Structures are given as C-alpha cells and as structure tokens.
Amino acid sequence: MKYYSTNKEAFIVSLQEAVVKGLAPDRGLYMPERIARLPQKFFDGMMDLSLQGISKTVAEAFFGEDIPKEKLDAIVGDTLSFEIPLKKVEDGIYVLELFHGPTFAFKDVGARFMARMLSHFVKEKQEEVNVLVATSGDTGSAVANGFLGVEGIRVFVLYPSGKVSDMQEAQFTTLGQNIVALEVDGTFDDCQALVKSAFMDDELNKRIKLTSANSINVARFLPQSFYYFWAYAQLVRQTQFTKMVISVPSGNLGNLTAGLFAKRMGLPVDRFIAANNRNDVFREYLQTGQYNPRASVQTIANAMDVGAPSNFDRILDLYGHSHKAITNDISSFRYSDEEISTAIKNVYIESGYLLDPHGACAYLALKEGKRSDETAIFLATAHPAKFKETVEASTGAPIQVPDALAAYMQHKKQSIPLPNDFDLFKKKLIGRS
Numbered sequence: 089m090k091y092y093s094t095n096k097e098a099f100i101v102s103l104q105e106a107v108v109k110g111l112a113p114d115r116g117l118y119m120p121e122r123i124a125r126l127p128q129k130f131f132d133g134m135m136d137l138s139l140q141g142i143s144k145t146v147a148e149a150f151f152g153e154d155i156p157k158e159k160l161d162a163i164v165g166d167t168l169s170f171e172i173p174l175k176k177v178e179d180g181i182y183v184l185e186l187f188h189g190p191t192f193a194f195k196d197v198g199a200r201f202m203a204r205m206l207s208h209f210v211k212e213k214q215e216e217v218n219v220l221v222a223t224s225g226d227t228g229s230a231v232a233n234g235f236l237g238v239e240g241i242r243v244f245v246l247y248p249s250g251k252v253s254d255m256q257e258a259q260f261t262t263l264g265q266n267i268v269a270l271e272v273d274g275t276f277d278d279c280q281a282l283v284k285s286a287f288m289d290d291e292l293n294k295r296i297k298l299t300s301a302n303s304i305n306v307a308r309f310l311p312q313s314f315y316y317f318w319a320y321a322q323l324v325r326q327t328q329f330t331k332m333v334i335s336v337p338s339g340n341l342g343n344l345t346a347g348l349f350a351k352r353m354g355l356p357v358d359r360f361i362a363a364n365n366r367n368d369v370f371r372e373y374l375q376t377g378q379y380n381p382r383a384s385v386q387t388i389a390n391a392m393d394v395g396a397p398s399n400f401d402r403i404l405d406l407y408g409h410s411h412k413a414i415t416n417d418i419s420s421f422r423y424s425d426e427e428i429s430t431a432i433k434n435v436y437i438e439s440g441y442l443l444d445p446h447g448a449c450a451y452l453a454l455k456e457g458k459r460s461d462e463t464a465i466f467l468a469t470a471h472p473a474k475f476k477e478t479v480e481a482s483t484g485a486p487i488q489v490p491d492a493l494a495a496y497m498q499h500k501k502q503s504i505p506l507p508n509d510f511d512l513f514k515k516k517l518i519g520r521s
C-alpha cells in the first residue's frame with residue numbers, strides 16, 4: 089500500500105517510509121491510498137470473533153501488503169493484551185472502556201502497535217530513531233511506556249508545563265532510560281508546533297533520524313480503528329438496535345478520524361458526535377464552515393486542550409473537502425468545566441458509574457445529541473484515577489487508584505525545562521545543550 093500526503097505536494101511513499109518519516113515533507117499527514125471495504129461475511133461472523141481476531145482482519149486491510157501475516161498477527165496480538173469492555177451505563181447508552189492498558193488510556197492501543205511496527209522496520213534498517221511526541225496528557229505516557237528500553241530508539245516527550253494532571257506527568261517523567269521529558273513553557277499546540285518544525289528542519293534531519301508518535305503517524309493512528317469494530321461486535325451481543333451513534337471525546341481528532349475510517353470500511357455506524365471542551369475549533373467548523381485554529385485554553389479535560397487539531401486535515405481529505413459531507417456524518421457539542429464536573433457527579437450518583445472528565449464530555453454530548461431511535465456508545469478514553477483531584481472534587485468521594493498507576497507517583501520526576509523556542513529544542517535533540 090502506498091501513502092500520500094494530505095498536502096499533495098510530497099512524493100507518495102511506502103508504509104515503511106510513512107512510519108519512519110511520521111510527517112510528510114510538505115507538512116501534510118500521510119493517508120493510505122485505499123481504504124478497503126470489509127466483506128459482509130466479516131460483519132456477519134464478527135459475533136464469534138475476539139478483539140484480537142477482529143483487529144487482525146482490520147490490520148490486514150491496512151498493512152497486509154507490507155508486513156508478513158504472521159508478523160502482523162503477532163504485532164496485533166502483543167498490542168492488545170488487555171480488555172476493552174463495552175458496558176451499559178443507562179438505557180440506550182453504553183460506554184467503551186479504553187483504559188485497561190498499561191498506561192490507563194486509549195493511546196495504549198496505537199502506541200503499542202506503533203512501537204512494535206517501528207521496531208520491525210528499524211531492525212530491518214539498523215539505525216537509531218528519535219521518536220518525538222507532543223502530549224496534552226495521555227499520549228506521552230503511552231508512547232513512553234510503549235518504547236521504554238527499546239534498543240535503537242530514543243523518545244522525547246514534549247508537554248505543556250503545569251497543564252497535565254499530576255498522575256499523567258508522573259507517568260512519563262519518572263521512567264528515565266531512553267525516555268526524555270521536555271517540560272515546555274507553553275501550550276500543547278506549542279509542543280506540537282515544535283515537533284512539526286523539527287521534521288521540516290533540513291540540518292536536523294541530516295544529523296539525526298526523527299519520527300513522530302502522535303496520531304500524525306499512520307502506525308499510531310490507523311490501529312485506533314480496531315476498537316470501533318469491537319465496540320459494534322459487543323453491542324450486537326448485548327442488545328438489539330437499528331441505528332448506532334458513537335460519541336468521541338475530541339482534541340487532536342485522531343480518535344474520531346480512526347472511527348471515520350472504520351465507517352468507510354463498512355462499520356454500520358450511523359454517525360459520530362465529536363465532544364469538545366472549551367477548545368471547540370472543530371465544533372465551530374461544523375457549524376460555520378470556518379476553520380480558525382487558535383491557542384488552546386486549559387480545562388479539566390486537559391487531554392482535549394488542543395487549539396489546532398492535526399487530524400483536521402485528514403478529515404477534510406477523507407471527505408473531499410466537502411463541509412456538507414462532513415456534517416452529514418458528524419455533529420458536535422461543547423462543554424465547560426462546570427458542566428463536565430456536574431456530569432461526573434450526576435452519573436456517579438444516578439448509576440454508580442465513574443466517568444473521567446473526557447468520557448464525561450462525550451456522555452454529555454450523547455445526552456444532548458442522541459436521537460430517540462439511536463443506540464449510543466461513548467468512548468471512555470482514560471481511567472478516572474488519572475484525574476484524581478478533579479474526579480474527587482466532582483463526586484465528593486475518594487477514588488480507588490489502581491496500584492500500577494499509584495506506583496508512578498513513588499518515583500522521582502526527571503524533566504528538562506524548555507522555553508518555547510525551536511533553536512533550543514534543536515540543541516537538545518542534537519545533544520549540545
């Protein structure tokens with residue numbers, strides 16, 4: 089399979105090049121040349137398949153031409169070594185819990201898959217790769233964990249100082265080894281811009297090999313489509329329904345875009361809802377047709393604090409830049425911190441289900457946007473204990489922190505402060521400062 093850039097100015101590349109490069113040289117995002125429609129017999133037989141079984145078929149549709157089946161199956165099997173259960177929250181509303189992986193967030197799926205695929209390609213090429221990742225909270229820990237101790241790979245995690253939860257910060261600043269945490273004086277968007285500029289810098293790219301582990305990278309992004317199929321298979325097992333709507337907490341738009349890919353592959357989802365916090369650039373685009381990226385503001389659903397979502401370009405490309413076609417498939421709502429916090433409290437009191445701030449935002453969007461003939465799923469993208477202070481303040485009840493998560497807080501923070509300055513970042517990367 090070949091991959092083209094959304095900016096259409098860069099050369100078409102192989103999977104290996106797309107994964108190792110991360111971002112296309114024209115600053116566009118790579119897209120697979122074809123999105124295969126999965127055969128009806130796959131959907132008919134899905135009820136008998138496991139998460140791994142379903143994901144192997146989806147992975148083969150994307151990567152089967154480029155990676156031997158045995159190797160690809162092993163990558164999928166190793167990646168998905170944890171559960172992704174679908175649970176009923178109330179009549180007509182189900183939650184897909186994506187936080188049972190090692191770092192308690194949905195990013196584990198893409199990050200673990202990408203780590204394995206990149207190792208496969210790097211082993212073939214025998215060269216050291218520097219993985220750059222900008223995080224507003226969850227990507228950093230999943231990528232750091234996925235690549236920890238992997239030979240031939242150095243990871244630089246850039247995060248906005250003071251704008252991620254204590255637990256999230258501990259997850260990627262305490263690991264040491266091949267993981268370097270850069271604490272940037274700025275927003276997530278500043279971190280993401282520094283990373284993107286690094287890919288465009290000729291001198292830097294001559295001296296060291298760089299790739300991205302954000303959803304910019306196809307190996308991080310495409311595997312996120314696996315669990316949409318798994319959600320559907322579980323819903324069919326649990327209830328009878330005619331129309332399915334899925335609500336996705338949305339920041340950098342990688343998760344939503346992966347769902348749109350699943351729909352293009354034939355997943356019988358009627359439509360999507362993009363749940364925004366106060367960073368509602370995408371909701372505004374859906375409503376007005378105008379896309380105005382701007383500086384993000386800090387909220388309690390911090391992983392969604394993104395003002396210039398990278399995957400917006402992929403959505404435009406997927407829908408041939410038609411605003412009408414995009415709004416046929418996606419609607420959007422936005423919520424303030426107060427509304428998110430009240431939802432955490434109310435759902436906890438009414439059903440005993442504990443939401444994290446991102447899941448709460450997606451739940452609210454369903455309550456507002458779900459139609460009466462629809463059965464709905466929202467994605468819980470992170471474990472509530474990652475936002476202990478916020479969740480406890482909302483419910484007024486202490487939260488049980490899983491041992492593996494609490495363990496991160498026992499280690500010493502090791503981060504390097506970095507002003508929002510590309511030259512200084514470049515020096516750090518090439519080891520001169």
Ligand SMILES: N[C@@H](CCOP(=O)(O)O)C(=O)O
Binds near residue numbers: 224226303304
């Ligand atoms: N929400 C993210 C921001 C980066 O998104 P990505 O999917 O492009 O890695 C985070 O938690 O860091």
